[in-house]
Amino acid sequence: MDSDRLKDYARSLGLDCLGIASSELAIPTKEKKICPLAAGQGIDRYTPQTLLENCRAVIVVLFPYYVPTEVPSNLSMYTQSIDYHLIIQNYLKLLQYFMEQEYPQSNHYLCADTSPLCDRYLAHQAGLGFIGDNNCFIHPIYGSYCFIGSVLTTVPLVPDTPLTKECFHCGACHKNCPGSCFINSNYDYEYCKSYLTQKKGDLTPPEIAIIKKTPLIFGCDECQRVCPHNQYIPITPIPEFRKNRILQLQRMDLLSLTNNQFRRMYGNRAFAWRGKSILLRNLEYTDKKSKTP
Incomplete structure (x- = not known):
């Protein structure tokens, strides 16, 4: 079935990045590189039918969230608005309702960054x-300042064609990563600052040293900040990401x-x-007055 009406409706909502992926996915040869942190294991990452029986297509939507600011921030850009999971779910529900009106006998399953499926691979397959x-x-x-959401559907929509374009392979992300987590073209998440700012418990001196390299107390934007694909990108067209932004968290405010x-x-x-304790811990590490461990 044609997806043009669905894409027109998505554009009316401000969602101009919607594609269709096949529900019959082949496991990519570079599986570990593509989905190193996926919640699912092995074949579950590429089998939509485990979540929706008789799934015939996957509607994939990108949610750009880039909002430039000259005000210093200690929070990764993806955390500065209302929780993106809530925003994505609201839009996916609207798309689900549209599909149910167009195809009354159809069934659907919504995925907003928490399913076992490999979101990035689905987005690639959706073109x-x-x-x-x-x-x-x-x-x-x-650029890369995009969240990914999906609607699994029993409607047999025609898949889009994956793009042939690829990364510039300039090495900027490798050179600027605070934890040097890109080793021999692999990604070691245990050295990623974003992962470490969310890791529970006491951190080791090498882990603390990684967190102290940049001011962010939650997340890390360094590999995106230096990426040439992110130069001159437009502000997000989605209003929810532009509103109610928090750029700074202060120690005294949290302690109170x-x-x-x-x-x-x-x-x-x-x-x-x-929770609050993790943020206070990271604030201690990134405070310029703190002692080197």
Whole structure:
């Protein structure tokens, strides 16, 4: 079935990056590189039918979130707005409702970054971009500052064609990674600053040294910041990512809150899921006055 009406409807919502992937996916030869942190294991990453019986196609949507600012921030850009999971789910529900009106007998399953499926591979198969050397998914216009959401459907939509474009392989992400986690063209997440800022418990001196290399206390944008594919990209067309932004968290502000107050104030933010203590720990590490461990 033709997907043009669906794409027109998505554009009316401000979603101009929608593609269709086949529900019959081949496991890529570079499986570990493509999905090093996927929740699923092996074949589950590439089998939509485990989530939706009789799945016939996957509707894949990119959600650009880039918002430039000259104000210094200690939070990764992806955490500065309301939690992206909530924003993506709201839009996917609208797409699901549209499909149910168009195809009353259809069934659907929504995926917003928490399913076992390999989101980046689905987005590639849907013709929306390519996977860079920094393991980020890159769109030709919006760069890598994009979230990925999917709607599994029993409607047999015609798949789009994957792009042949690929990363510049310039090495900028490798050279600027605080943890040097790109080793021999592989990605070692245990040295990724974004991972370490979310890791529970006490960190080792080498891990602390990685966190101290940049001001961010949650996440890490370095490999995206230096990527040539992210130069001169437009601001996000999705208004939810432009509103209610938080750029800085301060130690005294967090210390003044009880855990319940923290959850009430920041519970709808992506940086809050690990709790207040992790943020305070990272603030201690990134404070210029803190001692080198």
